[in-house]
Amino acid sequence: MMQDVLRLQNLQKSFGSVRALKNASLTLREGEVVALLGDNGAGKSTLIKAISGVFPVDRGDIFVRGEKVSIRSTRDAMDLGIETIHQDTSLAPDLSIARNLFLGREPVNFGWLGVFAPLDLAKLRKAASELLKRVGISKKLDADALVSTLSGGERQSIAISRAMQFAAKVIILDEPTNNLGVEETHGVLRFVKEVRDAGHSVLLITHNIHHVFQVADRIVVMRRGEIVAEQTVADTDLLTVESIITGADMSALLKEARAK
């Protein structure tokens, strides 16, 4: 039995009179990819923002490896091994790849100087090159290249490798394939599988159900702030999932259509 890496229990969050999360519970096991699906406004982003420390939940508990934790800031989440990669807000385009990889966790000399401490540039570059090599993109990318010169897919790969580098237990991917071309999308999806094979757990938020069937082990569907379904990919199919998301019975509709 694989261990539970992340367990959310009855999370609740309201914004004024809007109940964005009502009793959301979810479990993420070691080395699995769970896809979080739902229409716009279903509460997906509220849920991941709560896990990644953007805002605290009103009620409910979060457990990391069985231990109850409180996540009050993005820093807390990172320290617990939860790395979130947002659609296009993950990297600073004017910084080099190396500097982006270590943003917020820069290796420095004379650490007692605090924010005035000099960056350990040699270590920074070495670690960056090693990382790029490990994730198999070293041939194409130079650690000193500015992120603004990279394609969307390369940027996603960099962001994901950054999460891997800090040995994140949980990597949350928020719409990682948005705005990507077909080939780049496949690259990123392949990368997600590699990340899982390396032992990380992935929570994948997406609109694209086809992608889910390519990489996910389990599917969790949210609707109006609640988790309405949880199934392993092997036990379900595209139409079923689609009907759960929209709340309409697609297969019944299809049968009806065929009968006519």
Add this chain to the structure above:
Amino acid sequence: MVQAVMTIAAEDEAPRVKGRSRLMRSPQFSSFVILIILLAVFAVADANFLSPLNISNMMAFLPELGIIALGMTLLLTAGEFDLSVGAVFGLAPVVVMLLVQNGGVDIGVALLAGLVLCISIGAINGLIVTKIGISSFLVTLSMLLVVRGAALYITQGFPLKSWDQPGFFVTLLAGSFNIGSFRFYTSLWWFIGLSLFAIYILRYAKLGNWISAIGSNRNAAVARGVPADTVKIWLFIATSVLAGLAGMISAFRISAASPVAGTGYELEVIAMVVVGGTALTGGRGTILGTIVGALMLRAIRNGIVLIGVPGLAYNIFVGLIILAMLILHALLQKNAARG
């Protein structure tokens, strides 16, 4: 090179060629070339341009705006700017000198009060911009009016009595010394020291990485645990303090404080910074470029007077040269994006 906007990731180029061409395409480099050309043109047009007296004159003015420009560069790199620097430049010495002349306060205590004043102005700017979320343009524009208005009100619009108390602080900020037939002020050391410190911060320190990241993509920096608001507030404070320091240097040098000193400096300083290649939109800052920009604007202001452009017409030329520089940077960047 962090500041090098023009990175080319071509795979077939040898690293050395890449390094050199990166430097040559960097904005501070093109600014530097233009500066050399301008200096050459002025030197040829008027022999007095490179005379010891004229160079000494330029070097006396340079640090005063240059010091503010250093703070402004860091602030712009983090994605904000400060229009109240010229007013702070005027208010700080007025307050300090009034406290001494009319209040009988010790100069050291008065300077400390001036420092606290500058810190407060910067902190208020920073807090309103980050915590209430109003653009720095509007906040610091209002602050400009408040600070300038305060300087005018407490002096009733008149310049103060001239400053006749030499002492340690005057020597420290505005003492002068001769090298051959050149006459320099200690403010030049301040400018050089602060420039080196700013270069260190922006290029080599952890803080510089944060500043660039905040200006480049604030959300990304925040998501990595970078305290973006705190950094910005401290940068507003630093800029304000540097403006006050520059104001004190200027007032000590000319032995007088005026409530209208520094009028229009905010735009001159921003011009120096962007002419040097720092992006007005944040993320890309260069201190070397700012030094080049400060030298350039000083040289232009000085040179066009020397070559006989009528006084009332010279802003036309200053404006046109700035515009030409900005067009050049924009074209270079477009070119880099394509490559």
